[in-house]
Structure formats: structure tokens, C-alpha cells
Amino acid sequence: MTARHLFRTALVLAALALPSLAFAQTDLIISEYVEGTSNNKSIELFNPTGSAIDMGAGVYKLRLFSNGSLTVSAEVLLTGTVASGATYVISHASASAAILGVSNATSSTVINFNGDDAIVLTKSAANTVVDAFGQVGLDPGTEWGTGLQSTADNTLRRAVLVCDGDTNASDAFDPTIQWVGFATDTFGGLGAHSVGCGPTPTHGSTWGRIKTMYR
Numbered sequence: 001m002t003a004r005h006l007f008r009t010a011l012v013l014a015a016l017a018l019p020s021l022a023f024a025q026t027d028l029i030i031s032e033y034v035e036g037t038s039n040n041k042s043i044e045l046f047n048p049t050g051s052a053i054d055m056g057a058g059v060y061k062l063r064l065f066s067n068g069s070l071t072v073s074a075e076v077l078l079t080g081t082v083a084s085g086a087t088y089v090i091s092h093a094s095a096s097a098a099i100l101g102v103s104n105a106t107s108s109t110v111i112n113f114n115g116d117d118a119i120v121l122t123k124s125a126a127n128t129v130v131d132a133f134g135q136v137g138l139d140p141g142t143e144w145g146t147g148l149q150s151t152a153d154n155t156l157r158r159a160v161l162v163c164d165g166d167t168n169a170s171d172a173f174d175p176t177i178q179w180v181g182f183a184t185d186t187f188g189g190l191g192a193h194s195v196g197c198g199p200t201p202t203h204g205s206t207w208g209r210i211k212t213m214y215r
Contacts, residue, residue: 029131030131033119036153047084047087048195054081062110089105091111094108154182154186
């Protein structure tokens with residue numbers, strides 16, 4: 001067999017041996033929380049998966065638990081499709097023009113939180129928890145966290161290495177672990193998010209054996 005044939009064979013085998021890729025991330029996450037002055041309030045959702053997510057078909061809801069309550073204070077049924085790598089922003093209807101300009105939907109009930117209220121994203125008729133911000137059933141007083149990394153009068157953005165939601169809405173919440181803090185009324189990053197995770201191989205590659213054969 002000629003060197004050219006050997007090279008072609010190696011390329012074909014390499015293509016067959018490449019690992020199939022799968023996204024480890026499986027659902028939406030809460031990627032930004034804005035608790036600014038007056039009604040400047042927003043929640044941004046991000047799709048870190050490899051496929052679009054139809055929120056209406058999945059019966060996704062954003063739910064508010066106020067002041068440590070175990071009972072839902074308000075909720076909104078989400079609609080629309082979030083493409084892979086895209087965001088969906090829900091804001092207070094009376095928020096500033098800068099916020100409303102990047103918003104996909106408004107709600108003056110759920111998006112009416114203060115620093116001591118928990119926000120939970122659920123899906124399906126069973127209200128399965130997809131992600132949680134804050135701790136349901138606990139009133140922290142004024143806020144969770146301190147300084148710029150507190151839930152009162154700040155913007156909190158999910159760290160880029162966080163690609164999966166907190167599916168336990170009742171566990172302890174410490175914003176310093178997964179969130180980056182910004183000053184009051186910081187809206188510059190709203191409507192866009194990026195993460196440092198992506199597809200992972202589902203099986204190993206045999207490229208080493210191909211190189212041996214080519215030699």
C-alpha cells in the first residue's frame with residue numbers, strides 16, 4: 001500500500017474514532033440577578049446545553065418565596081424558546097429603559113423581590129426544581145452575603161465555571177461561592193452570558209493506535 005493510501009486510511013479511521021460529544025449540562029440556570037433601585041429588578045436565565053429549550057412545552061415557572069416563606073408568594077409561567085447559549089430576561093414592568101430594552105418578558109409580581117426573598121426556577125407539572133437563588137424557608141434578615149456579593153441592592157452574575165443549577169432550594173445559600181457581585185444598578189451584562197463549560201466526550205479516542213498503524 002502506498003504512503004498516500006496509508007494516509008487516507010488513517011484519516012478515515014481517525015474520523016471514525018473521534019469521540020462523540022455530549023453536553024454534560026442538562027437545563028437552564030439562573031445566570032444574573034438584578035436588585036437595583038426602585039423597580040430595577042431582573043432575573044436572567046441562560047441555556048448552557050447543546051439544544052434549544054422550549055419553556056412553554058416544559059412547563060417552566062419562575063417562583064417567588066418571600067421573607068422565608070415555604071409557600072409560593074407569586075409565580076409566572078414562562079413561554080418562548082431559549083436557544084443553546086442564549087439568555088432569557090424577565091424584568092419588572094416598571095424597570096428602567098436600559099433594562100426593558102434587553103428584556104424578553106416582564107412581571108410585576110415575581111420580579112418584585114428584595115434581598116431576603118428566594119427565587120426558584122421549576123419545570124413540569126410537578127414543579128421540579130431546576131435552579132434556586134436564595135434559600136426557601138429561611139429569612140436572612142436583610143440579605144444573603146455581604147458587600148457587593150450580597151443579595152440586596154446589587155447585581156449578581158453567575159461565575160463562568162458554574163454550568164449547573166442548584167436543584168435543592170432549601171439548602172444553605174452563600175452568594176460568594178457561585179456569584180460575582182457588581183454595584184447597584186449595573187445592567188451592562190444583562191442579556192448576555194458565557195460559561196467556561198461545553199461538550200464532553202462520551203468515549204475515548206483511538207487516535208494513538210491510528211498513529212502507530214500509520215508508522
